[in-house]
Amino acid sequence: MNEPYHIAIVGGGTAGWMTACLLKHAYKALNVNVTLIESKNINTIGVGEGSTPTLKLFFDRLGLDESIWMDKCEATHKLNIRFEDWQGTSEYKHYDHPFISQPDVFHERAYSTNCLTRRLGLEVNTKAEDFFLNASLAKENKHPTPSENFSFKIAYGYHFDAAKLSALLQTVAIDLGVKHISNEVDKVICDDGGYINDLIFNDCSTLNADFFIDCTGFSKKLIKQTLNVPSISFSDNLFNDSAIALKVNSALPVKTQTISTALSSGWQWQIPLQNSTGYGYVFSSRYQSADSAEYELRSRLNLIDNDVSSKLIKFETGQLKEHWRKNCLAIGLSQGFIEPLEATGLHLTYNSILRFIKYFSFFETNSNHIKKFNKTIVNEFELTRDYIVAHYKLNQRSDTDYWRDNRKNNNTPMHLKTLIKAWVNNERLEPYISNSVIKNQFSATSWNCLFAGYGQFNQLASEQPKVGDLYKELKIASFIKGCNLNFIKRE
Amino acid sequence: MNKIKKVVIVGGGTAGWMSAALIKKLLHKQVDVCLIDSELVPTVGVGEASIPPIRAINDVLGIPELDFLNATNASIKLAIKFENWHNEEKCYFHTFGGAGYSSPFCSFQHYWLYAKEVGCHDSFWDFDLNYLAINDDRFSNKTQQDKLRDLPYAYHFDASKYAEMLKLYSTNIGVKHIKSHVNDVRLDKLNYVNNLKLKNGQTISGDIFIDCSGQKGLLIKEALGCEFEDWSDLLLCDRAIALPSKRLSKLPLYTRSIAHKFGWQWQIPLKHRTGNGIVYSSKFASDEDALVVLLKNITEPLDVEPNYIKFKTGKIKTPWCKNVVAIGLSSGFLEPLESTSIYLIQSSIIRLIKLFPHSDINQSLIEEFNRQANLELDAIRDFIVLHYVLNDRKEAFWQTYRTKQLPSSLSHKISLFKESGQVIKDPSDIFTDSSWVQVMLGQGLMPKAYHPRATDFEKERLLNWLNELKLVKHSALKSLEQYPDFLSKCEKGI
Incomplete structure (x- = not known):
């Protein structure tokens, strides 16, 4: 390669910066430029998030010691998930899912x-x-x-502040030599073969690259809006489509496990960080309004009259039919989303990037590799979904239609x-x-x-x-x- | 000797009320002004974008900016963003600012062109404070003495609300407002307008009549029969559809102009709504085609029904004829590509006031007025045509443009820039050198040469100097406030 090979990542966030770190790290001996483009006005409310042991693999791969990053991300070790009130009887009030x-x-x-x-x-x-x-x-x-x-x-994952982790990964990526551009993509230009050529930004500047990674989240700016890859919805099996998240500035005594508690139309997470705690209620807007859900969450936490701000997140569960098409790969929320019940978000992101590195070649577009990649990732998303769906299908609660309908749902x-x-x-x-x-x-x-x-x-x-x-x-x-x-x- | 004492304005749109307000304000002691406003004729009221001279009007009238901003739901405009004009993959900004710094003998573009040859990667706009402010979403209305820190701006505003405001202002300073329809225009033996017969029975006589009756040209065309020079051969668009939609959640600091296969679309971000419209040629598209394209490109929910507008591009060669002065659409029409309609009203009024006859209307004043008016309009026409010819779009509409015989004034400007990077400012041209440079560069015309003085600098020094210029612009940028903060302060009335 005489001219450097240029990979453009569109979208920051944890997925974008994780991709940037892994690619730059994997190709450090090669003539490869990695540029990450991030729009300026992004929402940076930190939500508490959990991971599987995969996040440890990620940091081990980059050779970053916990002492370097954990405090900066308010991170704690996560050994277990405890599920409360899912089954519905007092005999099985809770159960554990340990790593x-x-x-x-x-x-x-x-x-x-x-x-x-x-x-x-x-x-x-x-x-x-x-x-x-x-x-x-x-x-x-x-x-x-x-x-x-x-x-x-010992196998363990982490709890961390998502915005802080993203900021940390940004500094890591930039140290590795990733170029960072703050700009908003206005248009995506393809060649006659449908391969992406250029990005045109709102300020009329342009960027040319050989390969593009779509980390634009739910908007799927490249993979869907430009390359028209369709999505497959999981809403037949997963009723939830909203979440209310908030973070309080008091720490829990036990910081080693996530607690997931079933509520009237969904479930609540409790994620212990170093000096604060993340809470959230994932629910179905078909069964409960956002206001009522927020009330339910706040009353559980004794925060009714507290002015701690909350954030409403709307989401669609599902995944792309193809996660990689032509010279574009989707990573993170753009590739698909399954609710965070088992904290699989970063896990799927990391696995997708590593598998991509395994199949990717600078010299050719091998359609067999792309096919294999897509088959594996689609399968991985489906198997993850299945495990989540089981939580709903097996419930014995009868307090609300939400739980009854979940149990009766035969789209298994x-x-x-x-x-x-x-x-x-x-x-x-x-x-x-x-x-x-x-x-x-x-x-x-x-x-x-x-x-x-x-x-x-x-x-x-x-x-x-x-x-x-x-x-x-x-x-x-x-x-x-x-x-x-x-x-x-x-x- | 008859003193010119009575000014009669026909038409109550933006042109009429702006004329009334300015003439009464500046010739308060000398003239009486009355305005006849027919309820039977609706105003066009589409005009929503402006260029910086608009601010002078409010200054002259003594209208505080804050009042203006709130009364007309105005937002700030630092530039027009031209999308897809060069081709479907390019866009550029035409800002009101000037890039970099021009020395007396050598304009900035020459330095920049040379710097590009020796390794500078910055775009021309990276030295333009207006452009930087747009990207950083910052603004300030504080005047700057230092040219390098200056941020020229105009407004997006609701023209019908502005007309309302001027109406209130005018009637307060003594303009007489008559609500009636003009049934008949009566001429004297010399074909001067003698009086107007109104529907309410009144007869209004006057010394000078201002025709603000819109495209109809009640006095200048219908009564006096002045010749209209048709430019539709050079400017193909003859239709527009205006269709406002809901307000954008984040207001940009610019108007958008998006080229389509048979015309172009505007998007003007106001505080209470978004002005949208499409300008097109009936030879290349039906109204339905145009509406479909327009709808496809409107993101916010719609506000009202589409308003279909037919227009004829061209000018009245003698906008001042006998005792009639045509101001606004009655004097001619150019498509709103560079937001010049309201400016042309303003400029005509100022010209009339400057050349206002003391007693008896004499021919030399008329000739001077018409000479200036023609030069001004021709220069704007050239500037608009420039956008249509400098491109490599493939559709029939655009191809047709590129086969046109251009006015010699325009082809001279294009070849001058192409061969030497030079722009020569016409004294009657409202657009600055910088405007011409931005549009020509933005639409892909790169000069073959630059002024030799640009190489005065050693390569290193030039690049250093450019970096310093950028630093100055960035420090100016950081002293501006966040635009959303400015807007919310305005709303609170601070």
Whole structure:
């Protein structure tokens, strides 16, 4: 390459800057220029956001230590998600969905077995919070870094202030050599073959590039408005289309887990940051007005008369039919959106970028690669959606139409139907969950946590043999307790 | 010797009331002014954009800017943004400012052209404070002595509200307002207008009559039969559709002019609505075609029904004839591409006041008035035609333009700039050198040469000097306030 290859990223935000960092980092030895164009007047209200362990992979890849970035983003470690009131009965008031750490690998099989045994009618422990180390650490507010002689890896993600993370990634990207332009794209010019050539800005200046990345969020300025890639909606399965978010300046005592609580027409997040806490209510505007939703959220938080400002976010769940077309790739909200119930936003973003780097070539447009890429990413979005949809489909609440309609909704995606059927037929889930195709997708353990957490069990048998509970037989409680002692509490 | 004592104005639109207000204000002791306003004739009331001289009118009349801004729902205009004029992939700004700094013998574009050769990547507009202010959404109405920090501006405003305001002002300073329709114009033996017979039975006589009756030209055309020079061969557009929509949530500091396949569209951001319209040629598009294109490009919800306007481009060769002076649309019409309609009204009134006869109307005053009026209109015509010929759009409408025989005054200006980068200002031309340079550069005419003095500077010094110029412009920029703050202050009346 004589002339440098030029990649233009349209749109800042976490997705845009994450893309900029990863591309510039991946191509640092090559003659590649990366420019990020961001419009000036963007809303920068910081919303508390959670991640999966993928965000750690991202920072590890860039070689950025937690000490460099965490304080700047008000970040805390996230070990677990606790789900409150989703099932609807007091017996299953809450359940945990922990990230699975190395020591837990020994007991995943035991957990799966217990879930099966319990379906067969035996009274055995199926509580994820008892089985897995992360849940026990989260409960005690323990730091995920163990003492030196405990050499197992702990899986964790983060909670962070989204606007601050975006600002931090911007400085990282600029240090890596990404060029930053503040401007608003007015028009996108394509050549006769439908490849994007130039961007024309509101101030009449122009920018030419070889490849374009659409990080423009829901507006999908390049991939949809210019290249006309259609979207597939998830609204058949996911009723929610709005969220009210706010942030209060008081910190929670326990900062190691997200709590997701089902409310009348959706669910509420509680995300602990270092000195503040992010709250939000994701709901369906078909079932509840924004005003009423805000009232419900504020009354739960005792913030009715408080002037802390909130932000209403409208969203459409769904994904693009093709995430990559010609010389344009969509990343972030522009490629698709699934509600943040399992904090999968950045996870999907990161995976998409890495997969793109794997398939992308400067020298040719390989339509087979594009096809493979799109197939994988579309599939990854669908599998993520399925896990989210299960939260709604399996609920037993009967307090509102919202929950009843969710339960009655028969537009269940194929893959989810298969899993539910397998569970009901007292089969193990592992054979149905192919970890080989999609890495880092929800594992059989995650699905077991979900089904067990929703109490999807048959009645207990009248006679109990009092054997077969692997939790007891393998002395998991003392194992977890032993592991737990290697960790210290957060200050 | 008959003193000129009584001025009669026919027509109550922007032209009529502006004439009434200015003439009465400046010749208060010398003349009586009466204005006849027919309820049977609606005003056009489309004009919404202006150029900086409009501010002088308010200054002369003593209308505080804040009152004007609030009464007419005005917003600030620093430029026109021309989109798709060069071709469908380009846009540029025609700002009211001047880029950089022009030394007495060598204008800024020469320095810039030379700098481009030696490695400067800045666009011509990067040295223009108006352009920088638009992109940073900043504004200030404080006058600056330093030319480098000057921010010339005009307004977008509701012309019918402005006419209302001027009406109130005029009647307060003693203009007589007669609401009636002119049924008959009576001439004397020498074909001077003697009096007007009104529908209400009154007969109004006067010494001088001002025809503000719009395109109809009740006095100048219908009564006196003055010759109309038709320019429709040179300016093809003869139709317009005006269609206001709801206000834009964020008001830009400029008018938009968007070229389409058979004409162009305006978008004018007012505080209470958005002015939209399309100007087109009936030879190349039907009204339906035009409406479809216009609707496709309006983003905000609509306010009212579309208003279809037919017009004929050209001028009355003798806008002052005998004792009739035509002001406004009666004296001629040019499409609103450079927002000159209201300026032409203003300029005609000022010219009339400057050449106002003491007693008896003499031919030399008339000739001077008409000479100036013709030069002025010809210069604006050339400037408008310039936009149509400098482009490489492929549609029939645009191709037709490029085959036209241009007025020699215009082809001279184009070749002068092309060969040497020079712009020579016509004294009667309202547009500045900078305006011509911006449009010619913006529509793709890059000069082949520049003035030799530009190379006086060593390469390094030139680039340094340009950087310093940019710094000055940026420091001026930072001293401006945020435009939304300015607007909200206006609304609060501070």
